[in-house]
Amino acid sequence: MPTPRLETEPAVLILGAGPAGLACAMELSRKGVHSTVVERDEQIGGLAKTLTFKEGDDVFLTDIGPHRFFSKNQYLYDFIEDLLQEEWRKVPRLTRQFVDGKYFNYPVNFQQVVKNLGLWRSARIGVDYVLARLRYGLLKKPLRTFEDYVVANFGRSLAEFSMINYSEKIWGIPCADIHPDWAKQRISGLNLWSVFKNAIGLRGKKGPKSLVDEFYYPQFGTGRIYEEIGKHLRKTGTSITTGSEPVKVRHDGTKITSVDIRTPEGIVTVRPQKLVESVPLTRFLELLDPPPPPPVQQAARNLKWRAQVYLFLTLNKDKVTDDNWIYFPSKDIPFGRTSEMKNFSKDMCPPGKTSFFIEFFAFEGDAIWSMTKEQLVDLVMPYFEKWGFFTRAEVRNAYLLKRAHVYPVYDSTYKQNLGVIQQWLEQLQNLVYIGRPGRFRYTNQDHSLEMGIIASRILLEGRKYDMDTVGSENEYFEKGPIYEKRI
Numbered sequence: 065m066p067t068p069r070l071e072t073e074p075a076v077l078i079l080g081a082g083p084a085g086l087a088c089a090m091e092l093s094r095k096g097v098h099s100t101v102v103e104r105d106e107q108i109g110g111l112a113k114t115l116t117f118k119e120g121d122d123v124f125l126t127d128i129g130p131h132r133f134f135s136k137n138q139y140l141y142d143f144i145e146d147l148l149q150e151e152w153r154k155v156p157r158l159t160r161q162f163v164d165g166k167y168f169n170y171p172v173n174f175q176q177v178v179k180n181l182g183l184w185r186s187a188r189i190g191v192d193y194v195l196a197r198l199r200y201g202l203l204k205k206p207l208r209t210f211e212d213y214v215v216a217n218f219g220r221s222l223a224e225f226s227m228i229n230y231s232e233k234i235w236g237i238p239c240a241d242i243h244p245d246w247a248k249q250r251i252s253g254l255n256l257w258s259v260f261k262n263a264i265g266l267r268g269k270k271g272p273k274s275l276v277d278e279f280y281y282p283q284f285g286t287g288r289i290y291e292e293i294g295k296h297l298r299k300t301g302t303s304i305t306t307g308s309e310p311v312k313v314r315h316d317g318t319k320i321t322s323v324d325i326r327t328p329e330g331i332v333t334v335r336p337q338k339l340v341e342s343v344p345l346t347r348f349l350e351l352l353d354p355p356p357p358p359p360v361q362q363a364a365r366n367l368k369w370r371a372q373v374y375l376f377l378t379l380n381k382d383k384v385t386d387d388n389w390i391y392f393p394s395k396d397i398p399f400g401r402t403s404e405m406k407n408f409s410k411d412m413c414p415p416g417k418t419s420f421f422i423e424f425f426a427f428e429g430d431a432i433w434s435m436t437k438e439q440l441v442d443l444v445m446p447y448f449e450k451w452g453f454f455t456r457a458e459v460r461n462a463y464l465l466k467r468a469h470v471y472p473v474y475d476s477t478y479k480q481n482l483g484v485i486q487q488w489l490e491q492l493q494n495l496v497y498i499g500r501p502g503r504f505r506y507t508n509q510d511h512s513l514e515m516g517i518i519a520s521r522i523l524l525e526g527r528k529y530d531m532d533t534v535g536s537e538n539e540y541f542e543k544g545p546i547y548e549k550r551i
């Protein structure tokens with residue numbers, strides 16, 4: 065489809081066509097307001113897009129790391145169901161950790177830990193937990209870091225067994241330097257006592273199925289949600305310009321006045337009434353003209369991003385395992401997580417074949433980031449052959465992807481730096497900044513969709529909403545009901 069000419073005086077200009085930007089455009093269009101969306105990539109959907117790899121007549125689909133959908137917001141289920149109808153399906157969940165050649169369920173299963181680790185190590189876990197409760201509960205040792213948080217809730221032995229190692233792999237910094245916000249978002253409500261109660265059947269009445277058991281996933285990949293939004297937008301007059309990016313954002317100290325966009329045809333100056341920005345916040349600040357004051361620039365430089373490198377292997381094999389995801393917390397293993405798209409939807413692979421997605425955590429420019437596809441295949445294959453996952457002869461093809469702005473690093477000073485930036489941005493009254501990269505917040509797609517929807521309400525109703533309340537509920541990750549479909 066040819067890229068439409070960029071509208072130069074739109075009511076709303078949206079930077080970034082990920083879940084946040086697209087949800088905002090969709091809600092505006094439903095209310096009759098056409099926006100103009102500018103996206104750097106050729107394909108929309110951001111980190112939640114689904115990629116297609118054709119090998120002769122065989123088609124393999126993959127997300128950039130499979131995206132399960134979970135939300136406590138019924139509006140979002142309805143929003144997606146209206147787009148996907150029967151393509152929106154419930155999937156049983158199996159997620160395990162692989163440690164010392166053994167599988168452990170995730171979240172932790174008490175009996176399995178005892179069986180796999182033996183009585184002595186299990187007793188040690190119990191003693192450490194009691195000591196941690198005394199230290200953090202009775203003696204009220206403050207929870208200043210992620211490490212404090214997980215040790216307080218699981219005891220040191222169990223915390224080190226999986227959470228501390230895995231988190232240090234994700235973030236590339238010691239857990240003692242990670243802000244406790246990460247724990248609040250990721251594992252809030254879980255602790256060793258709740259795991260134990262679960263094991264001995266003291267959980268109380270069984271409520272609705274939780275997302276520990278199942279989740280929703282589109283038949284042909286999570287990116288279908290965003291392709292459908294794109295179709296709706298184009299049909300109803302909202303333009304999406306891909307392969308284009310902002311190169312200058314002018315302001316007069318009270319509002320954004322114009323944005324220069326580099327398009328395949330050259331630079332176009334756009335003068336929007338309102339600007340919604342969902343590209344990396346640090347990049348956006350660099351584009352401002354005049355630049356923000358030095359303390360704000362310094363605060364932006366202090367914010368760090370964790371990158372990811374992905375290896376996608378297509379295989380001449382029917383199946384590797386039944387898992388959706390497998391986590392590898394050990395620091396001796398160079399990758400952090402693997403997944404098999406077929407276990408999300410069988411339509412992600414040709415019949416009789418499967419694929420394997422391998423995630424590495426990196427900093428832009430480091431050793432992993434700089435490796436070639438061939439080097440990465442050589443790095444991972446000895447592990448998979450040793451564990452009996454698949455052989456080199458079964459690998460059909462390998463594909464390499466890299467993304468720089470994946471995880472906003474929640475280090476011990478991130479909140480302070482973000483606060484300096486947010487306070488300064490408040491003066492730009494026609495700007496709303498949203499999404500995972502746009503707000504420098506670790507969110508999943510549901511929260512980015514929610515932020516996009518809230519942004520549309522801010523623009524349409526002129527009311528103030530606190531964007532930081534999205535996803536701040538403590539039970540977000542591993543608990544809560546899974547909604548039933550309406551249709």
Ligand SMILES: Cc1cc2nc3c(=O)[nH]c(=O)nc-3n(C[C@H](O)[C@H](O)[C@H](O)COP(=O)(O)OP(=O)(O)OC[C@H]3O[C@@H](n4cnc5c(N)ncnc54)[C@H](O)[C@@H]3O)c2cc1C
Binds near residue numbers: 109130499500
């Ligand atoms: C490996 C992995 C697994 C995940 N698993 C899940 C999951 O299971 N469930 C779940 O709900 N979520 C999951 N997520 C999170 C989900 O991908 C994000 O929350 C979601 O994509 C964020 O949407 P967004 O619009 O805020 O940002 P993004 O998706 O990052 O979109 C931002 C958009 O802005 C564009 N852009 C960037 N810079 C520029 C520029 N200079 N100019 C123009 N455009 C620009 C980007 O190309 C992108 O399209 C996962 C993420 C990863 C990386």
